[in-house]
Amino acid sequence: MSERVVISPTSRQEGHAELVMEVDDEGIVTKGRYFSITPVRGLEKMLTGKAPESAPVYAQRICGVCPIPHTLASVEAMDDSLDIEIPKAARQMRELVLAAHDVNSHAIHHFLIAADFVPENLFATAVNSVSEIRKTAQYVVDMVAGEGIHPSDVRIGGMADNISEVARKKLYARCKALKPKVDAHVELIVGLVADKGLPAGLGVHNQPILTTDNLYGDRENFDLDRFTEIMPESWYDDAEIAKRACSTIPLYDGMNVEVGPRARAAKFRGFTEKGVVAQHVARAMEMKSALSKMIAILAELDTSAPVRADFDVRGTNKLGIGAIEGPRGLDVHMAQVANGKTQFYSCLVPTTWNIPTMGPATEGFHHEFGPHVIRAYDPCLSCATHVIVVDDEDRSVIKNEMVRI
Amino acid sequence: MVLGTYKEVVAARSTDKQIQKIAQDGGIVSALFCYALDEKLIDGAVVAGPTEELWKPAPTVAMTAEEVLAAAGTKYTFSPNVWMLKKAARQYGLEKIGTVAIPCQLMGIRKMQSYPFGVRFLADKIALAVGIFCMENFPFASLQTFISEKMGLDPNLVEKMDIGKGKFWAYTADDVYTLPLKETHGYEQNGCKICLDYVAELADVSTGSVGTPDGWSTVFTRTDAGETIFKAAVEAGVIETKAIDDVKPGLGLLEKLATDKKTKAMKVIDDRKAMGLPVPYKASSEKEDPLANI
Incomplete structure (x- = not known):
């Protein structure tokens, strides 16, 4: 006897999604489907026909959770389309901003999973630890990129301005001082996740991982020819779910993949564990990697070096690719510029990659563990939503089937 | 209230001979910034610094007394200092920022502090806004x-x-x-014709030559922050003061000039409003005090 367990919307994540699990008599999940029900944003369409400089300004507003990766992927795509080689110091500043954002974003995720893992007596400790880390990490983004949430100073061709020597020293000192706090925080989170005693093998799947770089992102390692995109109708074997799903299904080598901290750790840091616990551990450990990268960059950044290249904004219609390793995984933006205007723009964002993998990852365990599996991916759906299946006749999706909170 | 809200008004000048020599009048802006930097009340100031072109200033972040003094003296053209404030807080990493501004720039700064759109964490970092009297630019x-x-x-x-x-x-x-x-x-620039503020009514401390003899400045302390810093500077002996009633020509001239500027501007505002043009001020019929800076 098969029964359906539906969680809608799934909680403690950004955006709205639904988890539909078919369970057997023991409550074990035999089939898991996870899909986005967040309304479509349409930002890519808004960008066509506009000046290339508009792209990062719009793209960063896809979502306030990871505006930094979207800004960086956007300028990287434009840099590529316009054949710009950015100065070394600009590249360092971009890497610094992303690393700081990683630390901040992973810390936010620890808020979201606190209710799962943190016992009452440690709650204040964990929350204070997250707040302290975020304060310094966001301060770095503020100073280097202009704004902590929608960075104004990450520009096509580099950065708007270098930072002053005074600011560099200040940030360097603060990041150094943050190190023991981050170490203690990581130990706390990793310890608490282990204490929970989740069943071994929870969330383990056999899908490949996809990542382009240890921390920043490298377009050379993203092969567009190996990428395909299909509509939810050809992916979900349930007509009703396929109709309601709001995201496309991206495949690499024809397979759904996992992106994110565990993928990066596995490919670049010799990490071999899999599953929910491994994802939490990889994410926490990545805070250390990101912080040490921030410290290294701040130690050597030349604050008198130029940070912006000259460029010709007209463009040759070359397809530019920006591949950025966001906190939740690979974020690819693609852009074509000709006659000084954006001709084509497309975003291929972290959670979209994970969506088809997350549902099946719940299979084989009791459905009560389903939400744990989902949260281990830190899904963020606003940007993942790219398509909406609308019946032009009765516009049924828009009218009735959006999530109501 | 043509002189705006203020706590105290005095005649004042810097006691520093070097500042007296290079300053426009009493050297109040330079003296205040040098003192505030010394005492770490501010960690930098956005000033109208020199550029390669003589008499054309550019917003500059001064972090030492030398840099403040390099910017001393009035330049009768724009230095968009407001634009530099965010950079001072971000790329320069300052946390207590001083700035010198003319009345219109102060209106921008205060509005920015009230509605910090695109300037997160900047509003509370402005520690000292010194305003200078301005008839037109x-x-x-x-x-x-x-x-x-x-x-x-x-x-x-x-x-x-x-x-x-x-x-x-x-x-x-x-x-x-x-x-x-x-x-x-x-x-003069067109906007000056509708400006209702002569004495930098929105500054922490505002200053200018009118009202006091050569080599001295008139100083209004307007906010708690401004009063604290100004009094401390006087106490420390870097600024000397005289009662405004003891100097010539005194507040009367200032009141006359402020009233003239406001009256003239109000007429232009009313005219422009009557033509349906957008003006960022109320018409005289829309406010209780027709000369209020609103």
């Missing part, structure tokens, strides 16, 4: 034009400029040139 090209064409003088020879006693003054190494102010009319 000239685009750089205007300044060059009337100096070279009307006064017959190469701007590069000018060592100091001043406005006072109804004239525009230009001092060269060995001569003094003047131009009646009515000759400069038409060269």
Whole structure:
């Protein structure tokens, strides 16, 4: 006897999604489907026909959770389309901003999973630890990129301005001082996740991982020819779910993949564990990697070096690719510029990659563990939503089937 | 209230001989910033610093007394200091920022502090906003034009400029040139015609030459922050003061000029409103005090 367990919307994540699990008599999940029900944003369409400089300004507003990766992927795509080689110091500043954002974003995720893992007596400790880390990490983004949430100073061709020597020293000192706090925080989170005693093998799947770089992102390692995109109708074997799903299904080598901290750790840091616990551990450990990268960059950044290249904004219609390793995984933006205007723009964002993998990852365990599996991916759906299946006749999706909170 | 809200008004000047020598009048802005930097009340100030082009200032972040003094003296053209505030907080990493601004810039700063759109964490970092009295301001090209064409003088020879006693003054190494102010009319920027603020009503401390004798400045302390810093500077002996009633010409002239500016501007505002033009002020019929800076 098969029964359906539906969680809608799934909680403690950004955006709205639904988890539909078919369970057997023991409550074990035999089939898991996870899909986005967040309304479509349409930002890519808004960008066509506009000046290339508009792209990062719009793209960063896809979502306030990871505006930094979207800004960086956007300028990287434009840099590529316009054949710009950015100065070394600009590249360092971009890497610094992303690393700081990683630390901040992973810390936010620890808020979201606190209710799962943190016992009452440690709650204040964990929350204070997250707040302290975020304060310094966001301060770095503020100073280097202009704004902590929608960075104004990450520009096509580099950065708007270098930072002053005074600011560099200040940030360097603060990041150094943050190190023991981050170490203690990581130990706390990793310890608490282990204490929970989740069943071994929870969330383990056999899908490949996809990542382009240890921390920043490298377009050379993203092969567009190996990428395909299909509509939810050809992916979900349930007509009703396929109709309601709001995201496309991206495949690499024809397979759904996992992106994110565990993928990066596995490919670049010799990490071999899999599953929910491994994802939490990889994410926490990545805070250390990101912080040490921030410290290294701040130690050597030349604050008198130029940070912006000259460029010709007209463009040759070359397809530019920006591949950025966001906190939740690979974020690819693609852009074509000709006659000084954006001709084509497309975003291929972290959670979209994970969506088809997350549902099946719940299979084989009791459905009560389903939400744990989902949260281990830190899904963020606003940007993942790219398509909406609308019946032009009765516009049924828009009218009735959006999530109501 | 044509002089705005204030706690106290005095005549004052810097006691530092070097500042007295290079300052426009009493050297109040320089003295306050140098003192505040020394005492770490601010960790930098956005000032109108020198550029490669003589008399054309550019917003500069001064973090030492030398940098403050390099910016001393009035330049009768724009220095968009407000634009630099965010950079001072971000790329320069300052946490207590001082700035000097003319009335219109102060309106921008205060509005920005009330609605910090795109300037997160900047509003609370402005520790000292010093305002300077301003009747009108000239685009750089205007300044060059009337100096070279009307006064017959190469701007590069000018060592100091001043406005006072109804004239525009230009001092060269060995001569003094003047131009009646009515000759400069038409060269000021258009926005000045609707400006209702002469004495920097929104500053923490505002200062200017009018009301006091040569070498002195009139100083209004307007906010708690401004009063604290100004009093501390007086106490520390870097600024000396006299009662405003003991000096000539005194507050009367200031009141007259402020009333004149407001009355003239209010007429232009009402005219523009009557034509349906957008003006960022209320018409005189829309407010209780027709001369209020709102």
